[in-house]
Amino acid sequence: MSRRVFITGYGVITAIGNNAEENCTSLIHRRCGFGKLDFLETVHRDRLFACEVKLSDDALCRLAGVSIGAGYTRTTLLGLVAAKEAIAAAGLSDADVQHAGLISATTAGGIRELERHFYDLQDPGKKGAFVAYLDTADPGEHTERLAEYFHIKKCLGTVSNACSSAANAIILGERLVAHGEIDCVICGGAEALSKVTINGFNALMILDREHCKPFDENRNGLNLGEGAAYIVLESEGSFQRSGRRAIAELAGYANVNEAFHQTASSPQGTGALEAMKRTLAKAGMDTADIDYINAHGTATENNDLSEGLAIQRLFGDRTPPFSSTKPYTGHTTSAAGSVEAAFCLMAFQQGCLFPNINFQQPMKELDIQPLTEVTHPVRLRNILSNSFGFGGSAASLLFAKC
């Protein structure tokens, strides 16, 4: 009874590009988005670099095609830009979009605007343009604004499952289509940088002041990033009816919890291992079927050890090429799962794999090493993508090329 679910389009905006094409060019030419913060007003802007989308909020409004001053948060604007691109790429008509669902992920939501206007918003006597940001801090806000923009009414959901959120949004979307609840759903995540996020991660002492080095012995923490990405999921009937084509099938997925620690992964990577195993099982595939792994690879001591060990345990000496693309975009937290899903789809379309920038010295605990150069593999059929997060959350997605 379960229907197969396909991806017909995607859109993405990150520090390395405002659309899919720009992102792809940057990935191929090793251009990273890491640098000084120009738009987020934080005391750390000259010391704690991150991967910022180099557009002001007003410029983002123009890019998204919405009025300035209408209370769109930066998260919503990033989301709008990417979702519009995804819809156009999939070739959906206005009517298709209105009947589609929208599942979007975020954690920061409108926190950036809340922190900027906090005292004004809390002062009932104060007047000003900031009032447009009343009640816009919660995660659901961006989903609703997107839904209103696209006239989507029936099926709305907001996932906030820390750094695996966007992967979980894609999983929920897959299931809604597989169950026949809906024929087409736009899934992904959006996340703007905020002072709360930067200071929170800084307080957790997991930010690298230098450019991050995933899977390197000398890795020293993550870089934060911002961005949004959406993919369009459809049933076979849905895109074939109008003669459109799919890029890939979402062939497998898993969401598990390792119930180990509130913020840390187990050093052995039990959650990561279980998520990848179940994903393969769901797709009816073997480890030998996987041609590339887009790793979560945040470059924290903890993540790369547990994820690296899990990959090594599952794939052994037949580990396929793997890389973390986070040095390019930074860790876009709740959007990371969909940003990296978009990169996997790009890999299919370009027939190439993107490198793990900054890798120099292998980790002493691992026998495997990430990919360091752009490569054009002979065979690229199936890609596994990992997303892990606080709260023990572990998710994997498996894309099969159409």
Added chain:
Amino acid sequence: MACYINGAGMISPQRTYDNEAFLTDIASYDRNVLTCLLPNFKDYIHPFQLRRLSRMLCMGLAAATICLREAGIETPDAVIAATGYGFQEDMAKFLTEMLEQDEQQLTPSYFMQSTYNALAGLIALSVKCLGYNTTYAGKGFAFETALQDAMMLLREQEAQHILAGSFDEASPVQFREYARLGYFKKETISNLQLFDCQTPGTIQGEGVAFFTLSAVSAPHTWCRLKGIRTIHKPVDYRELSEALTTFLARHGLTPGAIDVVVNGASGDVIRDRWNTALLQDAFPNAAEVRFKHLCGEYATATSFALWLGAMILMRQAIPDAVQARPVHPCRKVKTVLICNHFLGKHYAFLLLDREANGFSCP
């Protein structure tokens, strides 16, 4: 695949946490804000944990524990949590500290504890649930999405017993923003007069609820969750009423088959309009019950409605405190329809029923 509610844990501004008394002793509040009546957390949470957890995390973990005990389950197969606004209190603490200390010398605990999935992660850790775990966050639909997800998981046979629930707190930050937006009443009222004052705006509430949703029924089953339908910002009343008619038809029901309607009216004379119209004379055989005077308005208040509807089905009794329009007292309650709205923007319909065997009139 059926979805049975085999247990619930509800912490609300009324004494609901022990599932014993059924809204007999009603708590009143006179400042437009309703806050939860708390159980003794020590009965549910290890003292070591208790010291480190915020009020919301304690409430969440306690409600989850009450629910699992009620259902006789130690470890569910999946945990799904939902919240409109998350841990606002802790988020505000981190945020104000950050602003006041100019982003210096911050400790991460408020940040960690205010991550939206902190509760679902904590529950998984406490009950050793290694399965599916997710959190939905977002104004009026988070709890509904959680229930839809749970029903799909049961159909996929990915899980037999799912712990699904919601949490939202009455935070001052939210109160001030809502007051400015006109969502709350200007005048100060008692919660018990919520439906008498006929003025715009509602009152602030909060609540934490967990339910065990299972593929199999048990002798202690409360009821069955048959279906859910949500609609976001319907363009007009017709779109909303058609959505309800289609929803009932999809489940093979006519309005006459509904025995109890749980009306999510919030006492807001403007934003209640469509909900009131929807229920007016449409369900000839149904008793009507209301509940937001007992728990206040909050983003995941549908969970209070679900607890109430499920309790009515299990007990075959309607407490006086919620009666808006009684029916013949001896009518068996087989089918309950919940019609909730949040701020007149998010509408949700839920259908509950209980098979008619073994019920008798009190």
